[in-house]
Structures are given as C-alpha cells and as structure tokens.
Amino acid sequence: MHLHNTHAPTSEVPVVAGPCPALAVHDLSAGYPGARGAIQSVSFSVWRGERVGLVGPNGAGKSTLFKALVGLIPHDTGHVSIHGEDCSTSHRMIGYVPQQEEIDWGFPVTVRDVVMMGRARRIGWLRWPRRRDWEAVDAMLESVGLAALSHRQIGQLSGGQRRRVFIARALAQATDVLLLDEPFSGVDAAAEEEIMETLDLLRARGVSVVLATHDLGMAVNEFDRLLLLNRQVVAYGAPAAVFNADTLKRAYGGRLGVIEEGQRTLVIVDEHGCPEGAPMHTEGD
Amino acid sequence: MGLEFLLEPLQYAFMQRGMVAVILVGVVSGVVGCYVVVRGMAFFGDALAHTVLPGVAVAYVAGGNLFIGGLAAGVAAAVGIGWLTREARLKEDTAIGVVFAGMFALGIAIISTTRSYSVDLTHILFGDVLGVADADLLIMLVFGALVIGTVAALYKEFLVMSFDPGLAKTLRLPTEPLRLLLLGLLAVTIVASLQTVGIALMVAMLVTPAATARLLVKRLHHMMVVSALVGAVSGVVGLYLSFYLNLPSGPAIVLTTTALFIVVFVAAQARWRRGQ
Incomplete structure (x- = not known):
C-alpha cells in the first residue's frame, strides 16, 4: 500500500494537548423548524483522533448539522468549539468534505x-x-x-x-477536525477500502473525523462512536450501545424491521439503510 | 496579398484605433469571460450587457460620458437583481429576466427620443469600433488594466469561491464582497467593451473565447491566457474581415470567434474519439 502511516503528527496538523474535546457542539439548532433536515438542540463531543459515524434516515439533518458546524448555514442557537476555542471567534477551522453532487x-x-x-x-x-x-x-x-x-x-x-x-x-x-458527508455513496468496494485506509491515516495523525453514512453495517464495525440523529440526537456513544431495537425504531420510525433473536439483533432496511418516501415519524416535533 | 494585405487597412487612423480597441477588449473580456463560463453566468452576462442600455442612452442623449452612464446602470441592475432574488423570493434567473427586459426597453425608449434614432441604436446594439476615439482607448486601457490586475491579485480567492463556495465559507473568506466584486469586474468589462461589439453581441465576447479555451487546457489561469489570446485574435481577424468584406465590425468579430470555437471543438472531439 502507498499509505505512509506515521504516528508522529506532522507539522501540518497542529498538536493540541489538554482536556478540551477536539470538537464540542452544545445545543445546536439550525434550519427552518419543522422543515426537512432541520435540527434541534444537538449536543455532542468528539475527542482527538476519534472517528464518529453520523447515521440517521434521509431528512434527519445530517447535512444540515455539517453545514451549520462549518458555517455554511447559520445556526439559530448553540455553541461550537474546537479544542475549547469558540468557533465564531477562533482562527481554527473545521475541514469539510461535501457531498460529491455539489461539485x-x-x-x-x-x-x-x-x-x-x-x-x-x-x-x-x-x-x-x-x-x-x-x-x-x-x-x-x-x-x-x-x-x-x-x-x-x-x-x-x-x-x-x-x-x-x-x-x-x-x-x-x-485542521484536525474533519467532517465527511456521505463519502461512500456511489463508490465501489475497492474505492471504499482506499477511503478507509485514508481514514486510518487520519486517525494515526490525531485527526478527529465525523462521517455521515447510510451504511449501518460499516457504522457498527468501523467507528469508535456513533451519533444516531433524527432531527435531535437519538443516541450517542459506542456502536453497541447506540444500536438497539428502541433507538433504531426511534430514529427510523416504522420503516425499519427489528427482529431480536436471543443475543442477535437483526435489522431489516433497504439498500440505503432507510426507505425513501415514507412519512417521517419523529418524536418531539 | 501578403504584407500589403495586412498593412493597407492600418494606414487609416480609425483602423489603428480599432485594432488597439479590439485587442484590449479581446484580452479583458477573454479573461473575465472565463469566470462567466466556469460559474455558469452566461445568461447573467448577457442580461447585464442589456441592462446598461438606459445608462448609456441617458449619457448619450444628455451628452455625458457613456462609460459612466453604462456602469451606473449596470451596478443598479446587479443590485436590483440581488434585491429581487432575496426580498421577493424570486429565482435568480426570473429576477434577471424581469430587470433585463425592463431596463432594455427603457433604454430603447430613451434613445427613440433622439432624431438619429436608428443609427444611434444600431451603433449601441451592434458596436461601432471604427468610431472609437483616443479618449475611449484610454478609458479601455485604464479599466482593462484595473480588471486584469484585480483578477491577478485575487486569483486564488476567486478560484476557491468559483469551484467550491462551501470551501470559501469554511475558510472564512468574505464570499459576499468577493462575489459583488466579481460582478463589478464583469460590469466594467461589459461597459468598456460596448463600443467594439455592442450590447447584443457582448455575450459572445464573454463566452465564446473562454469556451474555446476550456476545450484546450485544464487549469483556470491557463484558460484565461488562451481565452485572452482567442479574444484578441478574433478581434483582429474580424476587423480585417470587416474592412475587406465590408461587414459591420461587431458581427465580423463574433463570427470569427465562433468559427475558432467550431474548429477547436471539432478537433477536440476528434482527439477524444481517438483516445477512446
């Protein structure tokens, strides 16, 4: 492979030690309330070098969350900081890899x-x-x-x-905080593997990554923590703790089949991880 | 034929001035036209060229400076389009259509009050490069240099916001001022170029040389160099055609640049097929 894995951070990425999370989001709301993709009171923290998977149905607000974090759309309430520095005044930047259709x-x-x-x-x-x-x-x-x-x-x-x-x-x-919006959509298995290797390289460099994906299987296997979003944070934590019959039903509503067989939980979804076109079920809206 | 063929038209002072004018305009509109092409602003550019008419017309009737008049109308139109898009929640191309048609009609109405209505209108619509005065050349040179200098100074910022406006915002570039500045450069280019090809054919000078260049190179600044060259060569060749075939200069220049585009397009297609 042609990846150069180095555990020492290069001079390109600032090293910040200390007790502050790499990315801290507190009570963030953005988008027109009630509209598709609007998010409400989203809070979570990502630590240095962590890889967080952002999952949720279509219209859950994954892209809205990213765009609000990098300042592409204004956020109504809330506070975003990188390494403890307020994003609205800090010179620090969040890196953002947009969906490919936007280029x-x-x-x-x-x-x-x-x-x-x-x-x-x-x-x-x-x-x-x-x-x-x-x-x-x-x-x-x-x-x-x-x-x-x-x-x-x-x-x-x-x-x-x-x-x-x-x-x-x-x-x-x-930057050492990177947001990737659906990087795996429309690429073949080989390309997916290459992107994964690049993500491993980022982890080795101490870069924190938040990655939106529809692939729930990959989300369980490849990420340190998962953020299950459906306009609000449904669950945030280790994959095993985040995915259970209750949280998945709350995120995906009735459009998801969950079968529990003893130790195993079988989740039935369509190819995108969520059916399109079905009416949205959300709690608290 | 030969050297004499090329030198004969240049005996005339109006042809000398015309040549300088078409080269200046070809270079400046070629460079700015690259942004029009890569940002998909061809309709906006065409509309902006038409909206300067009332300003030019008022200056013309009142005996003022056509350049200042046109620029004022162009800026007013750009502001109006922006305002309609935001406040009236119109789609941008709808707002452009409304402003463009209204201002163009106003301009024609103003010109129709003059006695030499049809001659004046023809010159403004289709250009009158042989009527360029020394003072006009100076204006073209100064504003052309200003436009090219601004593009060179802000090249990487304009590149980022044209390729990926999202990145421009995450880098916290002042995207809105930069966008307005780019529109301003476009308006200055249009007004400085009006005398050579006129309002109706202005969009060809913005779009065709840049589209030709896009087929030949793969980096924006290379595209600008090639586009400027295509624009200048089209101007010079078009002016010779105009002289010998007794064609109006504006259409002769635009037909030349269109012919260049077709040749390059066919060659590019052939090369692409061979590559398959």
Whole structure:
C-alpha cells in the first residue's frame, strides 16, 4: 500500500494537548423548524483522533448539522468549539468534505490546484502560492497515495480518488477536525477500502473525523462512536450501545424491521439503510 | 496579398484605433469571460450587457460620458437583481429576466427620443469600433488594466469561491464582497467593451473565447491566457474581415470567434474519439 502511516503528527496538523474535546457542539439548532433536515438542540463531543459515524434516515439533518458546524448555514442557537476555542471567534477551522453532487467536476482545475485551495488563507491575500506551498501540497497528495495523479484534471479521477483529494484538501487547511458527508455513496468496494485506509491515516495523525453514512453495517464495525440523529440526537456513544431495537425504531420510525433473536439483533432496511418516501415519524416535533 | 494585405487597412487612423480597441477588449473580456463560463453566468452576462442600455442612452442623449452612464446602470441592475432574488423570493434567473427586459426597453425608449434614432441604436446594439476615439482607448486601457490586475491579485480567492463556495465559507473568506466584486469586474468589462461589439453581441465576447479555451487546457489561469489570446485574435481577424468584406465590425468579430470555437471543438472531439 502507498499509505505512509506515521504516528508522529506532522507539522501540518497542529498538536493540541489538554482536556478540551477536539470538537464540542452544545445545543445546536439550525434550519427552518419543522422543515426537512432541520435540527434541534444537538449536543455532542468528539475527542482527538476519534472517528464518529453520523447515521440517521434521509431528512434527519445530517447535512444540515455539517453545514451549520462549518458555517455554511447559520445556526439559530448553540455553541461550537474546537479544542475549547469558540468557533465564531477562533482562527481554527473545521475541514469539510461535501457531498460529491455539489461539485462541478468539469471545472478547469488539476488535483494539485484543488488541494492548494485548502491553503488559500494561509498563503495570504494578494499572493500566489510559492514553492513551499506546492511542496506541502505534493507531500499531502503523497500521503493519501495520489502523487501520480496530481497533474490530472479533477474530473478525470474516480469517485474514490476524488474523495481522497478532498480529504487532502481539508488537511491542507491545517485542521484536525474533519467532517465527511456521505463519502461512500456511489463508490465501489475497492474505492471504499482506499477511503478507509485514508481514514486510518487520519486517525494515526490525531485527526478527529465525523462521517455521515447510510451504511449501518460499516457504522457498527468501523467507528469508535456513533451519533444516531433524527432531527435531535437519538443516541450517542459506542456502536453497541447506540444500536438497539428502541433507538433504531426511534430514529427510523416504522420503516425499519427489528427482529431480536436471543443475543442477535437483526435489522431489516433497504439498500440505503432507510426507505425513501415514507412519512417521517419523529418524536418531539 | 501578403504584407500589403495586412498593412493597407492600418494606414487609416480609425483602423489603428480599432485594432488597439479590439485587442484590449479581446484580452479583458477573454479573461473575465472565463469566470462567466466556469460559474455558469452566461445568461447573467448577457442580461447585464442589456441592462446598461438606459445608462448609456441617458449619457448619450444628455451628452455625458457613456462609460459612466453604462456602469451606473449596470451596478443598479446587479443590485436590483440581488434585491429581487432575496426580498421577493424570486429565482435568480426570473429576477434577471424581469430587470433585463425592463431596463432594455427603457433604454430603447430613451434613445427613440433622439432624431438619429436608428443609427444611434444600431451603433449601441451592434458596436461601432471604427468610431472609437483616443479618449475611449484610454478609458479601455485604464479599466482593462484595473480588471486584469484585480483578477491577478485575487486569483486564488476567486478560484476557491468559483469551484467550491462551501470551501470559501469554511475558510472564512468574505464570499459576499468577493462575489459583488466579481460582478463589478464583469460590469466594467461589459461597459468598456460596448463600443467594439455592442450590447447584443457582448455575450459572445464573454463566452465564446473562454469556451474555446476550456476545450484546450485544464487549469483556470491557463484558460484565461488562451481565452485572452482567442479574444484578441478574433478581434483582429474580424476587423480585417470587416474592412475587406465590408461587414459591420461587431458581427465580423463574433463570427470569427465562433468559427475558432467550431474548429477547436471539432478537433477536440476528434482527439477524444481517438483516445477512446
């Protein structure tokens, strides 16, 4: 494999020791109340190097939560901090890998150009990237195993490669908190494996990751903690504690079959982990 | 033919000024046009070109500066479109349609009050590059340099917000001021270019050279260089065609750039098929 696993954090990622969680979200509400995807009073914390899976039915507000966290949409109430610093005043940034449908892949930029965008603020106003900026970008691409493709136009890459480019771009922001919105949708098993290896690399570097996914099986196996969301936090904690008949029913309503056979819990869902089109059942709305 | 063919038109001072004008306009609209193409603003660009008409018309009738008049109308239109989109909850293209048609009609009504109505309107709509004065060239040069300088200075910020507005916001770039600045650059480019191709064909100078360049290169700043070159060459070739074939200069320039686009498009398609 071409991943360079190093347990020492590189200079690209600031090291912060201390008792504060990497990402702390307190009482966050965003979106029009009652509208699809609106979220209410969401609170959770992610510690350094943790990998958190964000799961919930369509319209549960997963993308809304991400967009509110990075400031793409305003949040009505609530407080977000990174390493104890308030996000609204801190210079610290949260990295965000958007859903792939939101990007114009025909745009005239190379892979290197895309990663360089992550350094736009650090380079500073009225300047063009200098040699050390390009060296940093090349090192970032090397670490996610895409050095050979760095001069390709971004649209010529496969779905899995594009995700890794965006992860490299988020790392170039010198952030150590990364949000990924559905990175596994529409990629094949090999690409999924590559993205997973990149996530392992991030963990080794102490980067905290929150990843939205529909794949409940993967969520159980690959994440330290799960956040089960349905407009509000239904459950947050270790996968085994989060997934049970009660919480799944509360998150997915009547659109989910849960069969308990002794030690095993069998959950029946459709291919996306939740049926589309069925009326939403939520509590407290 | 030969050298004489190329030099003969340049004996005339109005052709010399015309050549300088089409090269300046070709370069500036070629560069700014790249943003129009990659951001999908062709309709907005076309509309903005039309909305400057009442400003140009008022300046024309009152004997003021056409550039200032057009720029004022362009800025008013951009602000109006933004306001309608936000306050009246109209879709942006609907708001553009409303403002664009209304202002264009107002402009025609104002020009119709002059005695030489049809000649004036033709010049404004389709350009009058051979009527460019030295003072006009100076305005084009100054504002063209301002536009290119701004694009060069804010290249990476404009790139980020064009490719991924979400990243621009997470990086806490001032996205709204940058967006307005880009619209301002577009308005300045349009008004400075009006005399060469006119309002009706302005969108061709913004879109076609950039679309041609997009087929040839894969990075935005390379696209800008190629687009500027295509724009300038189209202007020069179009002006020769205009001189020898006795065509109006605006359509001659636009037909040249369209022909260049078709040649490059066919070549790109052929290369793509071979690559399959």
